[in-house]
Amino acid sequence: MLKGIKEPLFAAYYDNNIHKVLDILNDKNQFSVVQCAPAVRVAIAEDFGMDLGSLTPGKMAAALRKLGFDRVYDTNFSADLTIMEEGTELIERVTKNEKLPMFTSCCPAWVKYMEQSHPEYLDHLSTCKSPQQMAGAIFKTYGAKLDNKSAKDIASVSIMPCTCKSFESERKEMNSSGERDVDVVLTTRELAYLIKEMDIDFVNLQEENFDQPLGNYTGAGNIFGVTGGVMEAAIRTGYELITNQPIDSVDVVAVRGNKNFSESIIKVGDLELKVAVVAGLKNVEPIIEAMKNGKADYHFVEVMTCPEGCISGGGQPKVLLPKHKPMAYENRISGTYQHDSESKLRKSHENPAIKKLYKDFLKNPLGHKSHELLHTKYYSRKDK
Ligand code: SF4
Secondary structure, three states, rough: OOOOOHHHHHHOOOOHHHHHHHHHHHHHOOOOEEEHHHHHHHHHHHHHOOOOOOHHOOOOOOOHHHHHOHHHHOOOHHHHHHHHHHHHHHHHHHHHOOOOOOEEOHHHHHHHHHHHHHHHHHHHHHOOOOHHHHHHHHHHHHHHHEEEEEEOHHEEEEEEEHHHHHHHHOOOOOOOOOOOOOEEEEEHHHHHHHHHHHOOHHHHOOOOOOOOOOOOHHHHHHHOOOOHHHHHHHHHHHHHHHHHOOOOOOHHHHHOOOEEEEEEEEEEEEEEEEEEEEOHHHHHHHHHHHHHOOOOOEEEEEEOOOOOOOHHOOOOOOOOHHHHHHHHHHHHHHHHHHHHHHHOOOOOHHHHHHHHHHHHHHOOOOOHHHHHHHHOOOOOOOOO
């Protein structure tokens, strides 16, 4: 049984989400499931004095199990699922030449920006929920079945690099399991704080694996944590789905985003796919302007709010000295690509757990069940 927080005054500084997680872990009637975003595993170790950008997925999984979660699953799994849905959606839009360019929708701050500033272009956002919300919906439906539970027995917690993810989990449409799909979101820093408070020796933990099948992931799911990663993962799968041929190089370095804006043409069979990768919301304005003038000839645009993607999110460990920030980000990025290149499988459509999920439950990408659980709608917030 976990006790409460030891330092009440310091704890008061934190959002009471930590207390909500403790309540879940102490409640024997709740079956607790946790997921971790890709960017968390290359940053959390910094809060325990380890080197900037240390890659520690195994220690993170072990720490979450020690905290008492019944299932330690992974957002990387649902990042692979996002690629199946978003890639299929892109192929459909390109084939029909409709609602192009298609924008990614996994950054909730970007989605909210579109709802507030450019609601007339909301139908250009992919209808795919973010990996966090896809995971929440799957945990409380398919996952519930695997554990002989119902959605209301499950408490679903996610560990994310930013606070916008909490806002996203509270959107009224994020309850396709019949319950709220993600109940509580902790940031990376909050999880590190909780681990310390519970006297878990993170640095010396033996590495453990994520639980199967919903913690199974490919390298493509992992690179969602960096700018350009969603685009690269989508190209790896999209290329093979369209051409039925293996992609020449799994490393699609042309779209690796190390700038605020980059564009490239990717040859996919007979199709020349024009794509752009944008980091920072002000950098998307030229594309919106081009759309207004009928001159935006992109097929697919990835937009992330944070400068390097989620590895630099606001909920990540603080880098105390500003001069160390570039090194921290560089190390977090190289840790992310290292994890990808060391993965046995590096394309989302090759994930065996994803194949089984479609075979046994969802049937087809963009099918009826996928629409019900994995896709969403957006609303204008212009006058709110
Ligand atoms: Fe959150 Fe930043 Fe990632 Fe967007 S890019 S999901 S704001 S951490």
